[in-house]
Amino acid sequence: MSGTVLVTSRSFGSGGFDAEAALTAEGYRVVRAGAAHDLGELAPLLADADGWIAGTGPVTAAHLDLAPRLRGIARYGVGVDNIDLAAAAARGIPVTNTPGANSTAVAEHTIALLLTALRGIPAADRRVRVGDWSGRSARELSALTVGVVGLGRIGRLVIERLRAFGATVIGADPWVDAADPIFDAVERADAESLATRCDVVTLHAPGGQTVIDERWLAADDRPVLLVNTARADLVDEEAVARAARRGRVAAYAADTLAKENAGDSASPLLAADLADRVVVTAHLGAQTREGVDGMGRMAVADMVALLTGSAPAHPVRA
The missing domain is CATH 3.40.50.720 (NAD(P)-binding Rossmann-like Domain)
Structure with a gap:
């Protein structure tokens, strides 16, 4: 050979x-x-x-x-x-x-990003480094309703971990039959309904579609935490940035961005005024x-x- x-x-x-x-x-x-x-x-x-x-x-x-x-x-x-x-x-x-x-690795990274954003850890670290030890109130994962979009290998592993924390979990995936055993553990819904029902939505669907867009975000004004360890095109980043500024998106945590180069063409989610509400890692999920x-x-x-x-x-x- x-x-x-x-x-x-x-x-x-x-x-x-x-x-x-x-x-x-x-x-x-x-x-x-x-x-x-x-x-x-x-x-x-x-x-x-x-x-x-x-x-x-x-x-x-x-x-x-x-x-x-x-x-x-x-x-x-x-x-x-x-x-x-x-x-x-x-x-x-x-x-x-x-x-x-790498399914387990990505599922664990998803939970890490979720908790990091939920507790505001990066912003808290930055405050301490300049001598500001003030606290900020947060939420407990066990008290939240989490929507999981995409119920493949990774989505199911994320659900296992969310349920261990005591969160209420809703699953959305049009390609998974209603009789699938996963729905013995979580409620079945569609991605649109998660906009009005969830405190957190985490994305594990294939690329080539947009799940979180202006219309989805406009369906309610309750703060939502978004996590994306799947594909950048699952979200409209401009819409998410605008929603973060008005408080609809409490935080966005991702392992990917549509524009991953620095400079003038960088993602709108990397704007300085969003630094306390946006956490991004560089494709670390599988690493x-x-x-x-x-x-x-x-x-x-x-x-x-x-x-x-x-x-x-x-x-x-x-």
Whole structure:
């Protein structure tokens, strides 16, 4: 066996499992490149790539046109909305992902962000550092009603943890049948109704849709805490910023933003006047040792299968 595998995931092999060594042991040369998937940077590397272990950056038809030897793409993570699956299928390039590998990590990060925003921890830390030891009243999670949008692996793990805190939980997912056992544990509702019923709403749905928009936010004036560890396009960030300023959004905590570069084009949620109500982390949800190792093992195994003509364990259908 021989060939070249391009790796563009930031955390590939950064846990306890040496994913790069595992590929090398199978006879493959590993080439690393930036996670942004810049076409200029990747052009010469894609020309020689037999396999591609891709992170969160876009994988477009233009990328695939630069990769005449490519025999498979292993998405290092779960979501594949960054990959043009139709373009890959048209070129006969199979795609895999790593379902479940980082679900626990993301669920735990969701709870961490929720509690951080609920108790105003970043703002409290900033006050202490300038000598202000004044307190601020907060709410207890056990007293709140939490809406969970998206009842896949991560959403269900989040529900388990919310119920352990004693929160009242409502679940929304149009693709989950009403007879699903999850609704023995939580009330079933639609995402629209959560606008008037919930103190907290946490998002775990696929991208490609907007759940929290101007209309959703205008349905009530009660303060709501929003958490997003899924996809940036699930929220209208301009609408959320406006709602935060008028008090409709008590806090927003996220692991992703639509505009993740600094400067004039930065997300409106990063405005200085919202600093005490907005908490953002840089795609840290999956970044635990266990999550990274799980993704690494699955991506390597599927990549080897793709390059040797075997059936991968986790194929993604276009």
